Amino acid sequence: MHIAFLTSEYPHAKISNSAGIGTSIKNLAVTLVNKGNIVTVFIYGTDCNDVFEDSGIIIHKITYKKYKFLSWYLYRKQLETYINKIIKNDQIDILEAPDWTGITAFMKFKCPLLIRLHGTDAYFCNLEGRKQKWKNYFFEKKALKSADYITAVSEFTAKKTAEIFKLHKTIKVIYNGIDIHNFSNLKVEVVKNSILYFGSMIRKKGVLELAYIFNEVINKKPSSNLILVGKDVIDIFEKKSTVQLFMNRLSKEAKKKVIYKSEVPYSDVKQYIANTSVIVLPSFAEAFPMTWLEAMSMEKALVTSNIGWANELMINGKTGFMENPKAHQLYADKILQLLNNQKLNSAFGKKAKQRIETSFSQDLIGKQNIEFFKSIIKDK
Incomplete structure (x- = not known):
């Protein structure tokens, strides 16, 4: 399989921005590569264009371009064109994107689009009891409605998101995983209190x-x-x-x-x-x-x-x-x-x-993701 990820964050020295979503993507990407699959990561909104390889993962940095008018739309179209070219040339089977601010709204890809629910802006606004910008809600709803498949990192997130956006699609729940060997207990003295x-x-x-x-x-x-x-x-x-x-x-x-x-x-x-x-x-x-x-x-x-x-x-x-x-x-x-x-x-x-x-070991969670990806390819 050839699986691609679209993200604004990723843990690497050449990428300035990374948090929990980036870490979870890298954990899964490394597992997929170790299982003999091909992985491409598209990182949007970066400071320059670049293509390089890390741990067997092909990484594309795509710089942000500001337009005179409608930057929110034209930059999406720029991403769409670039990604579709790679999808076609490299025979990518599935593109996964996060739900945050609906980056895939108004995009159409040449392979199935899977959106993973890590928590939309609407989701966090709802939990915090604060007002959301209408455009973020609009983009997120548009992206989710047009996704071919949706998965979520928890049952709670799946149910809350479906409720907020009135989604009637099936949402597959696959939890985040972690490399238990990378995060094992270090034998050091614990500071008291x-x-x-x-x-x-x-x-x-x-x-x-x-x-x-x-x-x-x-x-x-x-x-x-x-x-x-x-x-x-x-x-x-x-x-x-x-x-x-x-x-x-x-x-x-x-x-x-x-x-x-x-x-x-x-x-x-x-x-x-x-x-x-x-x-x-x-x-x-x-x-x-x-x-x-x-x-x-x-x-x-x-x-x-x-x-x-x-x-x-x-x-x-x-x-x-x-x-x-x-x-x-x-x-x-x-x-x-x-x-x-x-x-x-x-x-x-x-x-x-x-x-x-x-x-929640990455080995177990990786297997669940691989089976889900295979079912999408078979469905396609």
Whole structure:
């Protein structure tokens, strides 16, 4: 099979932008290549045009071109022409694209188009209770309606998206997977009473609630430390740095015990995870987050939110604790239990790793994707 992916992000030194979607695409792409398939990745909106190979994957960087009028439409047509030429010349069987802002709206490809639901802008706006730009909703609905096939990274995301856009298409659910060998537990000394949050510093991931939660932790355990690792984002409501808003919410004592690290090399994130006693991920809006998979794969006990997708990944009281991030004292109490009880902490970590190995390893998820791709080709 020859499978292609259209994306705006991908983890590579030549690509400036990458996050969870890019990581999940690369995980799947590497698995497909290792299984003897051909993979092409089209990265749009880049700073220059380029074609190169990485780990057996053919990568096309397609620069963004701004037009005098109707750039949103003409750039899509530029992408369509370029991609269709490669589809024809290289005999691509399936093109997969993400749902975010409906990049494939008004495009028609010379092979089946599969859209994978990682979470549309409409989906995240719905979860956060904020108004969406009408054009984003329009593009996303147009793209989803014209897709030949749709898959989603969680049951929750599939149902919520179908509800928002009034979709009546069958949506195949295939969870994100992770290379359990790449994210195995590093044998390093764990820093006592250490807490880690890693991911974008943004309201929707519960970062601002975490400030209040950590205040409660410090009240009962002053020796605790919180490390924040991730890119700062301007808050959508207050138009200020989320890191600054976070710091403003801390008590005087809590502020002394917080360390913030901005963007760090991807390889270093594993070291932060390994060194930490408890991982906190209090997000309000996700689809099926790679950060959670990474921490669980590294045998770490988590305290997460308890919303939608979380129930498909976590097992409350076994792989960690789940709690509403707005319940600051209850959430803090869960963190304190894991800081104070190493036996429980270790047991949760082992169960978390087992959960990944049995249900979300990239080998298992890769096989599910391959079977789905084969069914599409057979249907075509």
